[in-house]
Amino acid sequence: QVQLVEAGGGLVQAGDSLKLSCEVSGLSFSRCGMAWFRHGPGREREFVAAILRNSDTHYAPSAKERFTISRDNAKAAIYLQMSSLKPEDTAVYSCACHAWGRLSTIAREYDYWGQGTQVTVSS
Numbered sequence: 001q002v003q004l005v006e007a008g009g010g011l012v013q014a015g016d017s018l019k020l021s022c023e024v025s026g027l028s029f030s031r032c033g034m035a036w037f038r039h040g041p042g043r044e045r046e047f048v049a050a051i052l053r054n055s056d057t058h059y060a061p062s063a064k065e066r067f068t069i070s071r072d073n074a075k076a077a078i079y080l081q082m083s084s085l086k087p088e089d090t091a092v093y094s095c096a097c098h099a100w101g102r103l104s105t106i107a108r109e110y111d112y113w114g115q116g117t118q119v120t121v122s123s
Contacts, residue, residue, distance in 0.1 A: 009118045033098035036096075055071060
């Protein structure tokens with residue numbers, strides 16, 4: 001079955017860095033357009049970053065300059081390197097696969113989702 005498994009979340013202090021990973025199995029990963037979304041307390045789920053099959057990337061304004069998304073097709077995984085973390089980055093971070101390989105900032109357009117990993121940034 002299709003599985004997307006996130007890891008790497010935790011409790012950090014403002015200004016720290018953290019690297020999230022998402023391992024994918026059960027589907028043709030190389031065909032996926034992949035993305036990270038986050039769902040923070042009292043907020044709606046929001047787009048963070050996306051990476052296409054050819055490794056083109058797109059970032060939300062809040063993530064640009066601080067976050068870097070990458071993928072390793074050989075490992076069927078994507079990563080989110082986060083730096084200069086702020087308390088407002090506190091959220092559950094989830095990865096998602098767009099089965100047609102498209103780039104989208106809209107959550108409902110993604111076909112497969114992981115359970116998420118909690119990131120908490122203290123001030």
